[in-house]
Amino acid sequence: MINSFETYHPIVLFTFFVAAIGMGMFLMHPVFLAITIFSAMSLNFALRRGRFLKDWKLYVPLFLIMAIINPLISHNGKIVLFYMNGNAITVEAICYGLAMATMLTAVMLWFSSYNEVITSDKFLYLFGKISPVLALTLSITMRLVPHFTEQLSRIAKAQKTMGMDYTTGSIVKRSKSVMRIISILITWALENAIETADSMKARGYGVGKRSTFSLFVFERRDGWVLAIICVLLSVTLVGSVLGYATFYYYPTFSVISGEWQSFVMYGIYFMLLMLPLVIELKEALKWQSLKSKM
Known part of the structure; x- marks a missing residue:
């Protein structure tokens, strides 16, 4: 059961999930999609274990439905497999449907992990001072x-x-x-x-100005992790703007770049999404080292 990442400051946790969900909703490049779904599944499994396996009874049918719908309603593409009722079923439409299904499944997994990590007290801490009523209502x-x-x-x-x-x-x-x-x-x-x-x-809710109490303290480690997230996210955004995350499915597939700059971008995006598991692995190794010295 993952626990080290959950102990970080709510600002760090919220920033990570905003980055993961935000990038996952817009990057349709096959390599980035593969990194996204792998990272989302890994974190969700680490957080939820048995419940993760049960949820796939829902995810698999949704994935198949989303993947099948696109080639039935979209007939764009140059590589035609066959015709159904006079409409072309193309390889591009099938692949785009699979990409959309993968992206939506990954986003659902990210939100599921978000609900496990960002508890109501953390959410209220983040937004309670900005808008107490809205924060309480959403919570x-x-x-x-x-x-x-x-x-x-x-x-x-x-x-x-x-x-x-x-x-x-x-x-x-x-x-x-x-x-x-x-x-x-x-x-x-x-x-x-x-x-x-x-x-x-x-408890006196709504009577005068409310005071707040929180056990959350922003430590040095939180600052380092937050800085790492911001740097990795910034580089990924710049790379996306420069076209390293661009991929076209229509009218036919564009070429996946094999340049070293592209592989650097893949690695940076992978490091960003795998950061929680890297932190957990680091803490596990540290704990094993301490136990061996006892």
């Missing part, structure tokens, strides 16, 4: 989905023990079971909202 909103999902699972299991299993029986019986579960969930949600409001009122 509560992001918490609702996992909280409701967990409560829904509990309700469904409780109803199943009472003979109201929504997975068995006739359609009418299953529909009644589902409606009952939803009704219980809505009732619980309303009660939870009232309890939250009462709790906030009891």
Whole structure:
């Protein structure tokens, strides 16, 4: 389980994910895409382990759907494989669909890792002073989905023990079971909202200016890592502007550069995205060294 990277200052963590997600959403170059999906999968696996494998039941169908849709709606490209209902199915459209699916899957993995690392207290620390109401609203909103999902699972299991299993029986019986579960969930949600409001009122929320308390301290190591992220990101952005991350799928594939400058850009982008795992490996080796000296 990765833990060293999570101990860094929230500004460092947030900057990394902004860089990773921002670059991942725009770089469609095959080499950069390969680096993006590999890094996103590696970090997500390190953070979530068993849950990472379970999520691929969702990611794989979404990947296939996104990859298939593009060649069915886009018929651009010079290399035609066959015709379907008079429309050309081209290699370029298939590859572009695969690239889009890879990019979107990587972005979803980055956001999944973001939710693991940037907890509500870190988010409130980052944006609480800028806009306390907005920060609190976003924090509560992001918490609702996992909280409701967990409560829904509990309700469904409780109803199943009472003979109201929504997975068995006739359609009418299953529909009644589902409606009952939803009704219980809505009732619980309303009660939870009232309890939250009462709790906030009891703590004096909205009465005068609020003071804040935080355990986060910006240390020297945070400054070094933040500087490394900014430098690597800046070089990647400059390289992208200069065309080292440019790749065209239409009307046909452009050439992937084999110049040394391109390989330098690939390496810098790889170092940027793999920084959390490098930090974790460094700390693990340091811990092993300390244990060997005991």
